[in-house]
Amino acid sequence: MTPFLRVSAAASFLALSLAPQAPSQSTPRAPATPEFASSITVVTVPVFVTDRTSKAVAGLTAEDFKVFDDGKPMRLVGVREFDAGSPPPPDAAGSPAAHRQFLLLFDLSFSGVNGLVRAQKAGLEFVTHHLEPSDLAAVATFSANHGVRLLVGFTSDRFQLRRALRTLGVLQLDARADPLGLAFDLRDLGSSVADTIPEERGDAMSESIRAIQIRYERAQEAAYRQRVLALLDGMRQLALSLDVMAGRKQVIYFSNGFDETALEGQGGPQQMKDSDSISRGRLWEVSSENRFGDTQIRQDMKTMLQAFSSSDSLVHAVDLSGLSSRGDVRQQTSEPAVRSGQGSLSEMARLSGGRLFRNTNDPGVALAEIAEMSRHYYLLAFEPQQARGSGKFHKLKIEVRGKDREISHRSGYFERSAYAERPAMARRFEAAEIITKGIDVEEIPLRVIGLPYRAPGGSVTVPFVLEADGEAVLRGAKDGRVALEIYGYALDEKGTVEDLVALSSTLEVAATAPRLRGRGLQCHATFTLPPGKHSLRFLVRDAGGRTGARGLDITVPAFDPSEVLLFPPLVMDEPAGWIILPAPSRSLPHPVSPFHVAAEPFTPRARPSLANGRTDRVFLLAFDGGRSYDPGASFEIKPQLVDASGAAVRMGRIEVARSVSDADGFRRFVLNITPADVAAGDYTLRVRLRDPASGRISEAYQALRVE
Secondary structure (H helix, E strand, O other), X not given: OOOOEEEOOOOOOOOOOOOOOOOOOEEEOOOOOOOOXXXXXXXXXXXXXXXXXXXEOOOOOHHHEEEEEOOEEEOEEEEEEEEOOOOOOHHHOOOOOOOOEEEEXXXXXXXXXXXXXXXXXXXXXXXXXXXXXXXXXXXEEEEOOOEEEEEEEEEOOHHHHHHHHHHOOOOOOOOOOOOOOOOOOOOOOOOOOOOOOOOOOOOHHHHHHHHHHHHHHOXXXXXXXXXXXXXXXXXXXXXXXXXXXXXXXXXXXEEOOOOOHHHHXXXXXXXXXXXXXXXXXXXXXXXXXXXXXXXXXXXXXXXXHHHHHHOOEEEEEEEOHHHOOOOOHHHOOOOOOOOOOHHHHHHHHHHHOOOEEOOOOOHHHHHHHHHHHOOEEEEEEEOOOOOOOOOOEEEEEEEEOOOOOEEEOOOEEEOOOOHHHOOHHHHHHHHHHHHHHOOOEEOOOEEEEEOOEEOOOOOEEEEEEEEEOHHHHHOOOEOOEEEEEEEEEEEOOOOOEEEEEEEEEEEEHHHHHHHHHHOOEEEEEEEEOXXXXXXXXXXXXXXXXXXXXEEEEEEEOOOOOOOOEEOOOEEEEOHHHOEEEEOOEOOOOOOOOOOEEOOEEOEEOOOOEEOOOOOEEEEEEEEOOOHHHOOOOOEEEEEEXXXXXXXXXXXXXXXXXXXXXXXXXXXXXEEEEEEOOOOOEEEEEEEEEEOOOOOOEEEEEEEEEEO
């Protein structure tokens, strides 16, 4: 084996040798299994099976189920059994449908203040102590003025969920919004929050809800009807938007409900009074809506519930009317009292497949029961025989073998509609689901490089380069322009959002096409992250809905001054050949870049390649805690090219072009590599670095292709 050779500031050569493989500082994730969420190739259906005592039935297999799509029997291509309290099977862990999904919906218009505050407290308890690690949750409100408002989308971030629940959007904490709704309050992203529930008190939150409700209750009967219609339309839009997400969605609706006479007509004394008026011929005294129910409201209710059923969403209604007698502002004013709405709540729950929790004194008990009853389920997958066209509905019927078993599943599914036809909320849900569930999408091929770095001031950051295929980007051009949305999120091991990037950009095709075709597009930004393991997730989407998504798992070291660290080798390129978009993150308005040698900037290639006969520059970054300033400091380096079998390959000519010590405590090396007679294919470039002073060894590698 060729011995190590010393590399100092004056060195101009190094040696090749074989070194054992070591783990990488950053690892790209494997693509997730294709699901119906992004294609009609495979339809996945969550199925809940219970016995006569309403207990979940375990141990079923594919032979126990029959699936019919529009009346035609389908062949199952997969069945997975899930317990939300246990890790998913290894071959199903990446499935987008392998998550329970809860949406906590608070009705600010048809509820009393005391009930809402109790529901808020129960929601905080639920997301803090009852959600399983794989569960996702979202928080939304309804008001007559604003409709259904999503405060935070389906996320694993308990911190952001608690922040949304503590204010319900009534008190605006942070004007900077996360476009995908994965973070509600963007102040101090990544800071810790105690897992404690605040005590009930008459704080600004309750007073603000009271003020909103007083304004609502000053409306008369005609306005009340419009509020009901606004609620039904808002929930219908919510149901249609939820359809883009894979898996069952459970909407937990906290409300008093709206007056059921709008659905069923008047009863009791009012019905007798109306009958007397009719017998006397005084028909003008009788309201047809009150006597027979409002036809439009009944039709809108039916349409809304059909949308929930077909989108594999159900509504659990938590009746707050029993909590509204104490502390409700309308009990101390001349405003109309909260009307009985148990009938409307019952209809929503029953016809959507959910449950009604009537007159509950503790909404937390209802939430705990919902979590337990949905704990166990199956995921069925089948291939539909024939598509019928964008937006077409397929009716589903699923049977389970065995007596006294009840089965719950979605009533059908829609074929994916065109992007332009989807509601704005659906587009938001779709992008957020890709980020939250870590789904890789290749419509716009992406690659990403993330490099742990300690800035001269001591802050630990992860500068990254997100690279998009230029030809794929140009395919989204319309009217001579390409409109792009670019998102990047950094999450910790618990799924908490630590930092994010959101950028919208419009490129003029005439000015950018040569560079897009020649090199491509890069987005440069920087996350501020503490030492530890993190998941970086990125999404690029054009105006037509074509999407690229990519993830990168990365470990940030502590940068101990006593350590010597080597980071993955990067193939260098001239920035002028690329379309480069610098993007601010929530933590840093200007990207921090380690991609320079002395005063010379460069950009790394996220799709690195070498070519026989062509000399490429390869950048090595080593952290030595400031020992770089020691004139006698030196390192020993061994690079090698390794094929898929792990065997070393003779690479060709290699030389050290530069070795620079910088003020940030890092040493930078530039290698000139000219492959010769290397067979085309995929390889790994490994580099091993040893500090002779301490004997410490650090190793890093980079996958690349030889052309």
